[in-house]
Amino acid sequence: MSDVFNCNRCKGTSCADKTPCVGMTNPPVVNTYWNKVVAVTCQACWGEWKEMEVKIINEYRLNMLEREHRQMLKKFMTDFLDLEGTGAGAVAPDAVAENWKPAGQ
Numbered sequence: 275m276s277d278v279f280n281c282n283r284c285k286g287t288s289c290a291d292k293t294p295c296v297g298m299t300n301p302p303v304v305n306t307y308w309n310k311v312v313a314v315t316c317q318a319c320w321g322e323w324k325e326m327e328v329k330i331i332n333e334y335r336l337n338m339l340e341r342e343h344r345q346m347l348k349k350f351m352t353d354f355l356d357l358e359g360t361g362a363g364a365v366a367p368d369a370v371a372e373n374w375k376p377a378g379q
C-alpha cells in the first residue's frame with residue numbers, strides 16, 4: 275500500500291501544494307457506489323466537482339426529481355472525476371450536452 279492517495283482525475287496534482295493528497299471525506303451517501311467514488315476522488319477534485327455540479331444544474335435546469343436528469347448529472351460526474359479511470363478527465367459541459375436530448379423531444 276502506498277501512502278499517496280491515487281485520485282483518478284488529477285493523479286494527485288491538485289494536491290501538490292497541500293500534501294499529502296487526501297481522499298474526499300464527505301460523500302453525500304455511504305453505500306457501495308459512493309465508496310467507489312471516495313476511493314478514486316481526492317478532496318480537491320471533489321470540491322471542484324461540487325462547484326461544477328451547481329453550474330451544470332443551473333445551466334441545464336436539471337430537476338433532481340427527474341430520473342433522466344439525475345442520470346445526466348451522474349454522467350457528468352463520472353466524466354469529470356474520471357470515475358471509470360478511462361483517462362478522459364474533465365469533460366466540458368457543452369460536449370456532453372450535444373449528445374443529450376430530453377426524452378420525448
Ligand SMILES: [Zn+2]
Nearest residue numbers: 281284316319
Ligand atoms: Zn484529485
